[in-house]
Ligand SMILES: Nc1ncnc2c1ncn2[C@@H]1O[C@H](COP(=O)(O)OP(=O)(O)OP(=O)(O)O)[C@@H](O)[C@H]1O
């Protein structure tokens with residue numbers, strides 16, 4: 001069911017003591033949509049993502065996720081909803097006391113939807129963990145610890161963990177921050193690949209406008225095993241529905257298409273667009 | 277005049293707001309931990325690991341400090357008692373002070389220094405690297421997975437460590453009594469045993485239990501509210517040790533007060 005709203009913010013504000021991190025945010029994200037979130041440091045991008053995950057509670061407004069009003073949902077019931085989302089945290093969030101294999105299998109064992117038993121379903125778990133790590137080309141790191149991997153590899157393990165349960169919504173927080181351009185492009189390619197192989201709704205926070213451009217204009221071609229310009233594969237694939245959203249000081253200051261963003265005369269918005 | 281200005285500006289209230297807010301958050305964390313105490317899942321592995329870290333890890337320093345605190349008390353008391361010609365009572369005094377007060381408090385302070393700080397720094401680094409967020413996002417309750425095992429392990433291990441410290445301390449007192457005071461061993465041990473009443477033992481076991489709750493909850497609390505990167509982890513660690521130690525002294529005062537009056 002495309003077009004069905006899966007995340008809906010209605011005038012949501014999030015407050016920490018005296019600091020208002022999100023003010024009156026409203027937007028609707030639909031199934032199959034790609035949403036690229038830009039904004040300066042401290043603009044509230046991470047808070048917005050974590051509010052979607054139910055890690056922070058709105059202090060005002062209404063939040064709907066997968067059609068359900070979750071504004072006042074008790075923590076216990078959030079666990080079911082969170083199992084329909086995959087997430088890559090800005091700081092990684094890999095458990096450094098667990099091996100890569102244990103990290104990637106964590107949602108399979110602990111999330112309500114999958115709830116596989118580590119002993120009974122060991123074979124299923126191992127197969128899905130391997131598949132997920134193969135997806136990010138890190139199958140050989142199974143027994144290693146996160147501290148033994150490079151920054152880019154850790155990011156990829158984070159993606160493997162986010163996609164292992166095949167959730168309908170993926171949240172990525174600054175997946176390319178602090179990486180060299182080549183590794184950064186590889187990471188975005190993985191995100192596009194995941195989006196296009198399962199038509200996953202994707203919300204991505206980023207500091208690099210190129211990431212948004214890649215997301216908006218490229219598709220994964222499973223035949224060739226690489227990305228190509230969306231217009232080139234012409235074979236009637238549906239256009240990518242990409243929405244750009246810009247935050248400034250906790251407010252949504254822009255929501256629209258790439259063309260609209262690029263033609264904007266606003267000085268704050270212009271800062272994000274330039275940098276080919 | 278000045279006071280009213282301070283009051284109006286809300287400065288005084290702001291000054292009080294932070295500690296009251298912290299206390300409230302602390303009580304909420306404690307409440308959630310106890311509410312989940314008998315609720316599954318129990319993460320037995322984590323409890324065992326924590327028992328090993330706290331119990332086995334603290335044993336050497338508990339043995340050392342226990343021994344020397346008993347010995348030093350034997351020395352101090354022998355001087356005081358000799359003025360009354362009552363050096364024979366040294367076993368009596370050493371065992372009462374150890375079991376009632378010194379054993380529980382010293383052990384708890386050592387464990388606070390080692391483990392409240394350890395918990396705060398471990399949970400603190402998990403907090404700043406978003407591992408605690410990841411836990412919640414991936415289907416586990418950090419209170420169940422992190423706080424509960426630490427609370428259970430500490431409550432189980434600290435009384436045991438205290439009993440060990442008590443015995444080693446009495447042994448330390450005996451070494452002094454036998455070597456320096458030339459007291460007969462039977463005299464020392466029988467006066468040490470006779471001195472203890474059931475209420476002493478009850479108080480000597482209740483205290484470590486209460487201290488265990490303080491140490492584990494304070495350590496976890498400061499860890500889980502860490503902000504501000506690696507620097508914040510250091511700050512939480514220090515706060516956890518200081519706050520846990522102060523609360524140990526406050527609590528021992530009130531427990532003693534109750535036992536003195538009954
Ligand atoms: N847990 C928290 N407690 C208090 N304040 C917070 C918390 N999390 C975020 N903030 C504050 O909310 C504001 C928005 O933070 P946020 O992390 O969302 O920024 P961001 O847009 O993700 O920035 P960056 O690009 O640097 O990651 C900041 O001022 C931050 O200090």
Ligand SMILES: [Mg+2]
Pocket residue numbers: 045046047090173174
């Ligand atoms: Mg951020």
